[in-house]
Amino acid sequence: MSMSREYKVGLFIVCTTAVIFIALLYLAYEKGFFSTVHTFTLSSKTGEGFAEGMPVVFSGFNIGKVHELELNDKGIVLIKIKIPERHVKWVKADSSFVLYRPLIGAARILVTTDNLNSSPMPENKVSEVETINDINDAIQKVKPLLEKITQIAENLERLSRKVDAMAAKTDEQVFGKEGTLPQINKILKDVAGKLEKLNATVDNINKISKEASEGMKDFRSLRSDIDDTVKTLNDVAREIDAILSKKKEPEIKVP
Amino acid sequence: MRKILTIVAMVIFICACGSNSKQVPNWKDTAFRQLENYKVNFLTGKEDASEPHFDKAKKAIAGSNDLNLLARIYLNKYALHTAALEDFEDSEFVRINKIQPVASNFAYYNFLKGNFTIVEDDLLPSNYNGIIKNARNKDLAKASQEIPSITDPLSRLIACGIWAKYLPYDENILQLAINTSAENGWKRPLWAYLTKLQKYYLDRQETTKAENIKERLELLKK
Numbered sequence: 141m142s143m144s145r146e147y148k149v150g151l152f153i154v155c156t157t158a159v160i161f162i163a164l165l166y167l168a169y170e171k172g173f174f175s176t177v178h179t180f181t182l183s184s185k186t187g188e189g190f191a192e193g194m195p196v197v198f199s200g201f202n203i204g205k206v207h208e209l210e211l212n213d214k215g216i217v218l219i220k221i222k223i224p225e226r227h228v229k230w231v232k233a234d235s236s237f238v239l240y241r242p243l244i245g246a247a248r249i250l251v252t253t254d255n256l257n258s259s260p261m262p263e264n265k266v267s268e269v270e271t272i273n274d275i276n277d278a279i280q281k282v283k284p285l286l287e288k289i290t291q292i293a294e295n296l297e298r299l300s301r302k303v304d305a306m307a308a309k310t311d312e313q314v315f316g317k318e319g320t321l322p323q324i325n326k327i328l329k330d331v332a333g334k335l336e337k338l339n340a341t342v343d344n345i346n347k348i349s350k351e352a353s354e355g356m357k358d359f360r361s362l363r364s365d366i367d368d369t370v371k372t373l374n375d376v377a378r379e380i381d382a383i384l385s386k387k388k389e390p391e392i393k394v395p
Numbered sequence: 396m397r398k399i400l401t402i403v404a405m406v407i408f409i410c411a412c413g414s415n416s417k418q419v420p421n422w423k424d425t426a427f428r429q430l431e432n433y434k435v436n437f438l439t440g441k442e443d444a445s446e447p448h449f450d451k452a453k454k455a456i457a458g459s460n461d462l463n464l465l466a467r468i469y470l471n472k473y474a475l476h477t478a479a480l481e482d483f484e485d486s487e488f489v490r491i492n493k494i495q496p497v498a499s500n501f502a503y504y505n506f507l508k509g510n511f512t513i514v515e516d517d518l519l520p521s522n523y524n525g526i527i528k529n530a531r532n533k534d535l536a537k538a539s540q541e542i543p544s545i546t547d548p549l550s551r552l553i554a555c556g557i558w559a560k561y562l563p564y565d566e567n568i569l570q571l572a573i574n575t576s577a578e579n580g581w582k583r584p585l586w587a588y589l590t591k592l593q594k595y596y597l598d599r600q601e602t603t604k605a606e607n608i609k610e611r612l613e614l615l616k617k
Contacts, residue, residue: 374424389419390427392456394470394503394520395434395549 176225179207180261182237182249184269187217189241196221198251203227206249219269221249232258237267243274426455426464430471434549437475438581462495470503477507478552480559480587507553509561522550530562539567548575552584559591569595586612 143151168174184190187209196204204223212218223231235253249269261267314320429452436445449472456464469488476483485504492501502518505511511530519527525541528534538558545551555572558564569592576585589612596605 390423392423392427392430392464392467392471394467394500395474395547395553 172224177222178228179220179222181266182219182269183266184217189239189247196249198230231261233261234258237269239269239271241273422455422458426452440582462491463497466491466500473507474553477556479584480556526554533562548579551575
């Protein structure tokens with residue numbers, strides 16, 4: 141049996157549409173589109189920190205979200221949360237609701253149920269939301285610290301002023317005209333001057349020593365020359381004595 | 396002819412020069428000259444200059460290995476000290492005399508030390524022959540006559556020194572020594588005898604004379 145091209149195209153489109161539709165239906169079902177949603181109303185004196193779409197958390201799992209915020213005639217903020225049917229078992233008549241605003245991360249409403257066997261929470265009951273504000277707590281905790289830090293800062297400032305004053309005085313004493321450093325400089329200059337003079341003296345001593353040393357060489361040379369001359373003169377005298385035969389042989393005797 | 400005579404005379408002169416007697420040993424000549432220089436410097440009061448000459452004389456003699464001469468050098472030194480009325484340190488002579496005793500040296504040493512009884516007269520230099528007898532007898536009168544007769548001034552001064560050191564002396568002896576020293580310009584003994592004379596006068600209460608000598612000494616020492 142052969143099918144016409146038009147029939148085949150029509151069949152393909154219908155099947156594809158059906159698959160897409162079924163997939164969407166499945167997705168919607170999975171997302172709880174068809175499940176029943178319970179709406180509970182919470183109250184708070186202030187709407188600060190609340191926002192629509194804010195998650196409602198039980199034991200760390202999202203079980204619902206803030207659906208609507210309203211302000212009633214008494215100025216109380218009414219927070220309507222929607223909990224799907226499958227999660228409504230966690231919300232009981234004695235459950236407590238806390239707005240948790242962590243220091244880091246998004247704010248959320250925490251649901252705590254001490255007794256899961258208690259009766260379900262009636263939808264017309266309005267429970268009050270407590271607030272845990274990490275930022276405020278932190279601020280509260282930090283506040284005394286800040287005060288102390290401020291005090292310390294003030295103290296430091298005072299100390300700094302004193303140190304400045306002392307430094308100024310010290311500056312004056314150390315660097316002033318009659319201060320220590322100029323005096324030391326003066327002394328050092330004096331010492332340096334004296335050392336320079338001493339250098340000259342040492343140079344002179346070296347020079348004198350060198351000259352004396354050289355002089356000693358000359359002396360030795362001179363001494364040797366004189367010795368030679370004296371010896372020569374002695375020899376000549378002795379020769380003359382011998383030639384003239386006048387000199388008797390010297391005799392060493394007692395006087 | 397004159398030229399020939401001149402040449403002959405020169406040849407004779409040169410030959411005479413060549414035939415001289417034997418030469419004096421160098422060390423002896425040096426020792427003698429140094430000793431003479433020592434004597435002059437000592438007596439004229441140049442103490443610093445005198446000792447080096449004595450040392451040179453000693454060294455010159457040391458080269459000859461002659462202890463007799465070395466002993467005589469020391470005796471010369473002791474004699475000069477005696478002439479200047481000074482004591483002397485005799486250990487070197489005693490050591491030499493132990494090793495090589497020479498009678499004449501020992502006699503002279505005893506004479507200088509004032510040991511007159513053990514001195515053999517004929518071993519002393521002839522200058523002192525008359526003095527030693529008088530010294531033994533302590534005969535000042537005879538000594539006063541004998542000492543001036545010594546012709547050598549140094550020997551005369553030594554005789555005066557020995558008498559003034561060990562024997563009873565008088566003004567004449569001291570005056571003789573003073574005159575001898577003064578004639579020769581021997582400052583060191585001169586001052587010693589003047590000091591001795593001053594003391595002599597003081598001992599005899601002749602203060603004027605003593606004062607006179609003192610002033611003279613002060614003037615001379617200036």
